[in-house]
Amino acid sequence: MxxxxxxxxxxxxxxxxxxxxxxxxxxxxxxxxxxxxxxKTLSGDAKTACEIILCLAAVGTPPTQCIKPLDILHSMKPWKRPGFLAKCPR
The missing domain is CATH 1.20.5 (Single alpha-helices involved in coiled-coils or other helix-helix interfaces)
Incomplete structure (x- = not known):
């Protein structure tokens, strides 16, 4: 039982x-x-900031999609870059 x-x-x-x-x-x-x-789909500065961060994280040679975002980054004054990149939401 x-x-x-x-x-x-x-x-x-x-x-x-x-x-x-x-x-x-x-x-x-x-x-x-x-x-x-x-x-949500990003646009404007937030989108560009996220693209730059992704391109900077690329190992080796960045893909061709990174040409424009990295050109934008390199055209900025160095002291403005951190503030701009902070626009990418976490």
């Missing part, structure tokens, strides 16, 4: 844990979808 009761409790526990894991996974997917829907 103890074995049957123990087996039943174990089976119910495993079922409850599995159901809880599936519910948590659904919540995570829902949160990820909400974040994806709330993503």
């Amino acid at each position: 103890k074995k049957i009761l123990t087996s039943a409790i174990l089976a119910i526990s495993i079922f409850a844990i599995n159901a809880n894991a599936e519910e948590s996974e659904q919540q995570i997917r829902k949160q990820a979808q909400q974040k994806a829907n709330s993503v």
